[in-house]
Amino acid sequence: MGLQLTPLGTLTLAMGESITLPNCPSGLRVIVEFPAITWEGERLRARLKGKAAADWIAIGPEGTATLDIRFTMETEDGAVIFVQTHGRTDSAKFAAGAPVYLAPRFETGDARYAWLNRIQAVAKGKLESGAVRFEVHEVV
Numbered sequence: 276m277g278l279q280l281t282p283l284g285t286l287t288l289a290m291g292e293s294i295t296l297p298n299c300p301s302g303l304r305v306i307v308e309f310p311a312i313t314w315e316g317e318r319l320r321a322r323l324k325g326k327a328a329a330d331w332i333a334i335g336p337e338g339t340a341t342l343d344i345r346f347t348m349e350t351e352d353g354a355v356i357f358v359q360t361h362g363r364t365d366s367a368k369f370a371a372g373a374p375v376y377l378a379p380r381f382e383t384g385d386a387r388y389a390w391l392n393r394i395q396a397v398a399k400g401k402l403e404s405g406a407v408r409f410e411v412h413e414v415v
Contacts, residue, residue: 287409289405306331308329321348338365355383360378398412
C-alpha cells in the first residue's frame with residue numbers, strides 16, 4: 276500500500292519578531308511570531324485570524340530544529356480553523372534555503388470544512404524573502 280499526495284495549497288508564514296531563550300532543557304528555544312499567514316489552494320483559501328500565531332522552536336545541540344507551529348485562520352467564507360503542525364529543519368542551513376518539513380493537523384467545527392478534521396497533511400517549504408512558504412499536500 277503506497278502513499279499518494281493530493282495538493283492542498285500553498286501556506287505562507289510571514290516571519291515577525293522572535294524571542295530567544297538559551298540553555299533550556301530542550302536546548303535553545305526560539306519563539307518566532309507570524310504577523311501574517313495566507314493559505315491559497317483550490318479547496319482552502321484562508322488568512323490568519325487573531326494574533327496568536329507562532330513557532331515554538333527547540334534547537335538541539337547538533338543543530339536540528341524541532342518546530343511546533345500553531346495558528347488560527349479564517350476562510351474566505353467565514354469558517355475558523357485551528358492548525359497545529361510539527362516539523363523539522365537544519366537550523367544552521369535554514370537561512371540559506373534548507374528545506375523545512377511539516378505535518379499539519381486541523382481542527383474546525385464548521386461542517387463545510389469537517390473533512391480537514393479527518394486528514395493528515397505533509398508539507399515542504401523554505402525561507403523566501405522574510406517568509407516561509409510551504410507546498411502542502413493531503414496524504415491519501
